Amino acid sequence: MSDLYVVTGGAGFIGSHVAEALLARGDRVRIIDNFSTGRRGNLATFRDDVDLVEGDIRSYERAHKAVQGADYVIHLAALPSVPRSVQDPLTTNEVNVTGTLNILSASRDAGVRRVVFASSSSVYGASPDLPKRESLRPAPISPYGVSKLAAEQYCMAFNAVYDLEAVALRYFNVFGPRQDPQSQYSGVVALFLRLGAEGKPPTIFGDGNQTRDFTYVTNVATATLSAAASSTAVGRVINIACGQPHSVNELLAAVQAVVGKPVTPVYLAPREGDIEHSYADVSVARELLGYRPLVALDEGIRRTFDSAVDPSRED
Numbered sequence: 001m002s003d004l005y006v007v008t009g010g011a012g013f014i015g016s017h018v019a020e021a022l023l024a025r026g027d028r029v030r031i032i033d034n035f036s037t038g039r040r041g042n043l044a045t046f047r048d049d050v051d052l053v054e055g056d057i058r059s060y061e062r063a064h065k066a067v068q069g070a071d072y073v074i075h076l077a078a079l080p081s082v083p084r085s086v087q088d089p090l091t092t093n094e095v096n097v098t099g100t101l102n103i104l105s106a107s108r109d110a111g112v113r114r115v116v117f118a119s120s121s122s123v124y125g126a127s128p129d130l131p132k133r134e135s136l137r138p139a140p141i142s143p144y145g146v147s148k149l150a151a152e153q154y155c156m157a158f159n160a161v162y163d164l165e166a167v168a169l170r171y172f173n174v175f176g177p178r179q180d181p182q183s184q185y186s187g188v189v190a191l192f193l194r195l196g197a198e199g200k201p202p203t204i205f206g207d208g209n210q211t212r213d214f215t216y217v218t219n220v221a222t223a224t225l226s227a228a229a230s231s232t233a234v235g236r237v238i239n240i241a242c243g244q245p246h247s248v249n250e251l252l253a254a255v256q257a258v259v260g261k262p263v264t265p266v267y268l269a270p271r272e273g274d275i276e277h278s279y280a281d282v283s284v285a286r287e288l289l290g291y292r293p294l295v296a297l298d299e300g301i302r303r304t305f306d307s308a309v310d311p312s313r314e315d
């Protein structure tokens with residue numbers, strides 16, 4: 001029988017792409033999601049092909065139920081967003097840290113072979129060095145970054161103490177189809193594409209010269225599957241990105257090009273908890289996972305825009 005993968009947060013933006021990629025290669029998939037930021041619509045094209053456990057990872061009991069019989073756990077369930085964590089650090093901590101601890105404990109108890117955890121570029125925080133290398137000392141400056149670092153370290157501790165194989169992937173600013181464009185906490189690419197299409201002015205926090213390593217979601221899904229399989233990835237923290245910095249102003253220009261009309265932003269003060277520059281060295285991912293970012297920013301933005309206009313064109 002094929003392997004059983006449990007995808008926590010599988011109804012979320014990244015989780016639904018990972019679940020789909022697993023199903024496409026013939027693996028069995030179980031999703032646990034509480035639909036707080038995940039959406040049923042994200043499961044629409046494969047709902048009948050997965051086992052769905054509705055529940056919250058803040059409950060050990062739910063986590064335990066979800067991982068029973070699993071070979072691999074891809075742990076993506078989290079409360080995303082730096083500004084949300086600034087508003088509500090306690091809930092961010094409960095979901096991202098206690099939730100991860102529950103998933104790790106339940107995975108250990110259930111004899112799971114490996115847990116792949118979705119960490120974040122935000123753990124690098126205020127560290128000025130560029131590009132971001134895994135060997136840099138983390139210096140998170142937002143509760144979100146702290147929560148991801150704590151969870152990452154729990155993964156490494158479980159790997160060391162309980163022999164539970166664990167890999168932490170530091171995703172950099174992921175974007176693509178199914179990313180929610182409606183929330184005040186939405187990622188900047190989804191927001192700019194929606195507002196651009198609606199002819200409304202997006203907000204740029206600061207002067208727009210801050211940079212990010214925007215990473216298309218299929219690059220991330222592919223890397224995540226490789227991390228479950230690679231024997232040299234165990235116990236490692238690995239950047240997943242494109243390895244290219246793009247400013248928020250450049251992003252707006254790219255959005256304007258696909259939307260096909262001028263998009264005029266409003267500039268406001270920088271956001272609290274924001275870092276200035278962020279882009280990754282992806283050589284560890286290349287070496288350990290055979291990773292190559294196949295879809296670059298412009299192509300990813302075009303695909304995201306096309307799928308918003310016509311969801312059947314999503315790829």
Ligand code: UD1
Binds near residue numbers: 083174189274275
């Ligand atoms: C951060 C993490 C990322 C994580 C994400 C989860 C870093 C470097 N990245 O993303 O790994 O997955 O949180 O939520 O910490 N912006 C605007 N106008 C807007 C919205 C955003 O100018 O309307 C700017 C922000 O000020 C920021 C940049 O765009 O400088 C990116 O913001 P956002 O998309 O929210 O992601 P990060 O906070 O960078």
